[in-house]
Amino acid sequence: MLQAAPGFYLIEGPRNGQHPYAHFMFIDDRVPTLLDTGWGRESLRGLGNKKIDLIINSHFHLDHMGNNDAFPGARVWAHRLDAPALRSRQTFVEYYGLDFSRSWLDVSEITQSRVDRELEDRERICLGEVELQVIHTPGHxxxxxxxxxxxxxxxxxxxMDLSEIGPFYGSRVSNIDDWIASIHKVMALEPRIFISAHRGILDEDVRDCLHRYLDRIYEREARIIDGLQRPRTLSELTLLKPITGSFKEIGDLFYQIEMLSISHHLGRLLKSGQVTRDGPYYILS
Ligand SMILES: [Zn+2]
Ligand SMILES: [Zn+2]
Structure with a gap:
């Protein structure tokens, strides 16, 4: 356990918190609380036998709620809009919009979780000494x-992990415009300490990290526009790998994430009129 601030401890996930693992937080207060629970029981080793009364999930993805079921006595809170995908495996799969047969994960392994209370933006949660404010940051x-x-x-x-391979908006329900607005919302808080579920504790240059993270969205969009110097279909654009640059095989999970992410960019570009569409072809205006 690494202390990030008085009462706040980072529980480190295996493999440096790289996906499908993640780091999460333990808050040692009158209401002992976890912010997310990681994935894989080995992730819980750092927590020891701490009694947990409350789990607050950042969102529905498995690497952040995969151990909720290890704490049957704890209440579980999550935002209203992600709660359905925590509760139901089928909704989880629909929200992702990916073909999990190509994934590391068998659909039957997706953990479902109770959600006892649905959170709203700006509400305050008092855990004893620590008071947290919920900041709704949709987009991912x-x-x-x-x-x-x-x-x-x-x-x-x-x-909002400030990782070099992010930001990630490769789910069907992701929204780039919302994610941009959410990053600005967090910038406005001017945090001194930022805990990333995949990078750990950042306590230097948080502002710069947030700016670089945001810039990467526009860099990807510039690469897509570059790829449209001649009309291309979504599949052709995907082969240019403007987002992750990392899939190995057509159809695999990273290919699907690449394609979904590009389709969200194209939606933005169509809306702004920078791109038009002729059948399967996307054309620069
Ligand atoms: Zn996620
Ligand atoms: Zn994650």
């Missing part, structure tokens, strides 16, 4: 939230 998923402790100037960012 519709109900993604970060949690802000004003007193410590600390944000738990969930999958």
């Amino acid at each position: 998923s519709p109900g993604h939230c970060v949690f802000f402790c004003r007193e410590e100037s600390l944000v738990y960012g969930g999958d």
Whole structure:
């Protein structure tokens, strides 16, 4: 357990918190609380036998709620818009919009979770000494939230993970415009300490990290526009790998994520009129 601030501890996920693992937070207060629960029981080793009364999930993805079921006595809270995908495996799969037969994961392994209370933007949660504010940050998923402790100037960012391979908006329910607005919303909080579920504790240059993270969205969009110097279909654009640059095989999970992410960019470009469509072809205006 690494202390990030008084009462806030990082529980490190295996493999440095790389997906499908993730880091998460333990708050040692009158209401002992977890912000997310990671995936894989080995992720819980760092927590020991701590009693947990409350789990607050940043969003519905498995690497953040996969161990909710290890704490049957704890209440579970999550944002209203992601709660349906925590509760139901079928909704989880629909929200993702990916073919999981190509994934590391068998659909039957997707954990379902109770949600006892649905959160709303800006509500305050008092855990004893620590007070958290829910900041609804949609885009990665519709109900993604970060949690802000004003007193410590600390944000738990969930999958606003400030990683070099992010930002990630490769689910069917992702929305790039919303994610951009959400990153700006977190910038405005000017946090001194930022906890990333895939990078850990960041306490230097948080502002710059947020700016670089945001810029990467526009860099990807510039690469897509570059790819449209001649009309191309979505599949042709996907083969240019403007988002992750990393899939190996057509049809695999990363290919699907690449394609879904590009389709969200194309939606933005069509809306702004920078791109038009002729049948399967996307054309620069
Ligand atoms: Zn996620
Ligand atoms: Zn994640």
